[in-house]
Amino acid sequence: MTALAPHPDRLLPADPATRDVARRLYAEVADAPIYSPHGHVPADMLLDDEPFGDPAQLLITPDHYVTRLLHAVGVPLGRLGVVRRDGDGAGGTAAASGSGSAEPAVSGREIWRTLCENWDVFLGTPVRYWFESEFSEVFGLTDAPSPQTADALYDQLTDALARPEFRPRALFERFRIAVLATTDDPADDLAAHLELRDDPSFDGRVLPTFRADRYMHPLEPTWRGKLDELSAAANIDCGTYAGLLDALRSRRAYFKAAGGTATDTGVIDAGSEPLHTADAERIHREALVGTISQADADAYRRNMLYRLAEMSADDGLVMQLHAGVIRNHHRPTFDAFGPDTGHDLPAVGxxxxxxxxxxxxxxxxxxxxxxxxxxxxxxxSREIAPLAGFYPSVFAGAPWWFLDSPAGIARYRSAVTDSAGFVKTSGFIDDTRAFCSIPARHDMSRRLDAGHLASLVATHQLSEDDALGVARRLVADVPIGTFRL
Incomplete structure (x- = not known):
């Protein structure tokens, strides 16, 4: 039976002298509060503060970092508890994965056993690192997952989650989360955010983030329905392009009043050429009647990106831009299970x-x-760092998604620092729905930054005092300043 015992020097430099410096730098920030300005944990989880239920539904099923790799080695998504939306059986990925028939619903214990049986799939990945830290430091597990330990570990997790100290608010406090941002549709009433803000028993800050992607794509079948939702929320008719802009401005003001400091936009490319109002109105009308062309839809999306930037220049909400992702690459899986199921893939950006x-x-x-x-x-190195190194408005976002790994973060620091330094970066972004992994993800970043700074000290590019100052700023001043927290 293999012990689960993450090494205290994990991710720190191998060279003893450099590692000693890194240890001192890491010690300065290891217990610092967490600022999480971009994530996907639902606010109502903290508002309701209900005990977490099944360990698999907490740790495996909602985390596409986990499910995608298991799917890649042949495990159907239905066996991981991902719920079908096409009505084809209770679970399983028959249509999406070619298994021939729908899988029956599976229990949490079975899902957990599947993870344990495939534990080695995650060797060398950040998921393995996060899980080992999380299992050991959050839940106190001492045995590594395996087919032999699966049931005992599942029982330990189930017992832990039933205790008061593992309820969402207790963990929020234990994790030292100072700020947690969510991701929210402009039509959302933000009721959970407002109740949390006004709850005297809750000391944390949970901030909404305005994400208007669904209003930028008039060829999408859901576009007209989303306009109706936004019209109702803003009490402004979105049947015209001008009305849509007015509604978005109104909802941005609502988000800002609820504590929001940022927006988020995900697009296939960062094209941002503005249209004349008459042209945008024409495309909007054609989209409503279903006669819009692909070229006009692309022009509309790029114009909307410009208009969202224009709104940020007016109201001060920080604009986050995630470009260059092909969403829902495998259409059968999307049709069966919906978005955020592990097959959004990188494009050249x-x-x-x-x-x-x-x-x-x-x-x-x-x-x-x-x-x-x-x-x-x-x-x-080619575009983001040079842009951040000139434009006061531009900041280099942290490695995200496929790149938020130890190697990816190290490459990011080397690529960005020469042109943009440390202060024009965003601070670490955990970008997660997996609430219990947040401290492990931030700890990984802090260790890697300590190692990077220690290497600069060892090569006499920084004094240790300067490195200590940078380490502290990267976990506090940088995210606070960048996101206007």
Whole structure:
């Protein structure tokens, strides 16, 4: 039976002298509060503060970092508890994975056993690192997952989750989370955020983030329905392009009043050429009657990206931009299970040319701020860092998704620092629905930054005092300042 005992020096440099410096730097920030300005944990989880139920539904099923790798080795998503939305059986991925028939619903214990049977699939991945830290440090497990330990570990987790100290608010406090941002549709009433804000028994800050992607794509079958929802929420008719813009402005003000400091936008490319109002109105009308072309839909989306930047220059909400992702790459899986099921994939990206209209008009505006994220890491040194190294408004977003691994974070620091330094970065972004993994993800970043700074001290590029100052700023001043927290 293998013990679960994460090494105290994990991710720190191998060279003894450099490692000693890294240990001192890490010790300064290891217990610092967590600022999480971009994530997907639902606010009502903290409002309701109900005990977590089944361990698999907490740790496995909602985390597409986990489910995608298991799916990659042949485990149907239905066997991991992912619920079908097409009505084809209670679970399983028959249509999506070619298994021939729908899988029956599975228990949490069975899902957990599947993870334990495939534990080695995660060797060398950040998921394995997060899980080992989480299991050991949050839940106190001492045996590594395996087919032999699966049932005993499941029982230990079930027992732990039934205790008061493992309820959401207790963990929020234990994790030292100072700020947790969520991701929210503009039509959301933000009721949970408002109740949490006004709850005297809750000391944390849970901030909404305005995400308007679904209103940018008039060819999507859900677009007209989303306009209706937004019209109702804003009490503004979105049957015209001008009405849509007015409704978005109104909801942004609502989000800001509820504590929001940022928006988030995910697009296939960062094109941002504005349209004349008459052209945008024409495309909007054609979209409503179903006669819009692909070219006009692309022009509309790029215009909307510009208009969202224009709104940020007006109201000061920090604009986060995630470009270059092909969403829902495997259509059968999307049809069966919906979005966020592990098959959003990287595309070759670019920012310098596509963002020219936005940066031309708002790049030096003191109110405007944009944080650029990528899953094409060639952009870090080629485009994002040089842009952040000139434009006051541009910040280099942390490695995200496929890149938020130890190696990816190390490459990011080397690629960005030469052009943009440390202060024009975003701070670590955990980007997660997996609440219990938040401290493990931030700890990983803190260890890697300590190692990077220690290497600069060892090569006499920084004094240790300067490195200590940077380490502290990266976990507090940088995210606080970048996201106007």
């Amino acid at each position: 670019g920012y310098t040319v596509p963002l020219t209209p936005i940066l031309r008009d708002f790049g030096v505006d003191p109110t405007f701020r944009i944080v650029l994220f990528t899953v094409d890491e060639t952009l870090f």
